[in-house]
Amino acid sequence: MNTNNLSIIHTGTIIEDDTLTLEQLCRTYGVQPDWIMRLVEESIIEPDGREISSWRFSGVSLVRVRSALSLERDLDVNLAGIGLALDLMDELERLRMQIKISSHHNSRF
Numbered sequence: 001m002n003t004n005n006l007s008i009i010h011t012g013t014i015i016e017d018d019t020l021t022l023e024q025l026c027r028t029y030g031v032q033p034d035w036i037m038r039l040v041e042e043s044i045i046e047p048d049g050r051e052i053s054s055w056r057f058s059g060v061s062l063v064r065v066r067s068a069l070s071l072e073r074d075l076d077v078n079l080a081g082i083g084l085a086l087d088l089m090d091e092l093e094r095l096r097m098q099i100k101i102s103s104h105h106n107s108r109f
Helices: 003-008 022-029 033-041 059-075 079-107
Strands: none
Touching: 022 033, 022 059, 033 059, 033 079, 059 079
């Protein structure tokens, strides 16, 4: 993933296989590593790797960090609220996809 272009990602599905290091993720969003570590502690994002120095973050984590940052900065939501809000948004998206699939399947009959 080209880290020079990460700031232009706003919505949509990330399909790239590349991952970001903790440093790259922090630089992308202008945040401190301790903020990212708190997101990991709250299970808002899940890095690959056991040691902090080997953490790698997927495109899904990139989107969740962006959303978490918006919730915190724009709406003053705390980390527990961010986790809940993102989980609910994920569930809503999953349900929308189920409805879409079900509607498509039913329209063929």
